[in-house]
Amino acid sequence: MSTLSFRRMQESDLDAVLAVEFAAFSHPWTRGIFLDCIRSGHECWLAYSGQQQVGHGVLSAAAGESHLLNITIKPESQGNGHGLALLDHLMQQAKARDAEVTFLEVRESNQSAARLYERYGFNEIGRRKNYYPAVGGREDALVMACSLLD
Template sequence: MTDNGSLFSISPLTPENVQEMYAVESQAHTHPWSLVSLEGCFGHLYRVLGIHQHNKLLGFAIVQQIVDEATLLDICVSPISQGQGLGKKLLLQVLAEAKACDAVVMMLEVRESNIAAKSLYEALGFVESGRRKNYYPCELSLNAAGKEDAILMDYCWQD
């Protein structure tokens, strides 16, 4: 998928892109996935998409789909590229591909403190379906226990 107005393109990533993914992941998240974890996300149950501009990886999404249930495992955009709607473009492509592969639900979890991501998910039709208490590590200034909740969200396609 290419956005002609801004020259952003979304395409599948391969294991050869893991170093680039790790660089984006490390910049975008306070508790990034390890290189080994990212390497483990390639195979028949996974779709890994990247958003590029001028051949530079600006963000990516990892989806695992088992039969008709898709799970957004990770989505991130490099901090210098945030605020341009790239996360939304990437998420819309993820949703379109999951639906094309017969998904009936897309599930995800998001840090309670990640207001921007929660707002995007809600704007696209995701609804809160549960919580995992004290799931994510966080800065002690956010919570005396050094943990914060994971908000579980689902997107269900309407027939």
């Protein structure tokens, strides 16, 4: 796993976060969504390789469950373990908030992300039809879950 450092996302980080988000996704999150997550007390984290921000992630946790809402590694930094390291950090935050299971949705077309989640221990438990906006229409989401109990 790659060596990254992490720090909590702040509102002042959002220009840099949005630059990564817009570089990575055809349908990126907005500033307002990130603001809502920060202000709601979600686990919002930045990932750094040295002094360079390489990604970010957002996780909500309540009532013994957590939901991975966003995990993004900038395109030029993908493929070298940063995604797995950030995922592990977010899962540690879920455990610290007493979550017993983490859920997520991933675009059906995003097979590299689905493989990353499977490597970590997530399993597909369902589908959400037409969940994501896509170029030329809508796209299904794979719903995945991972137990956090040892």
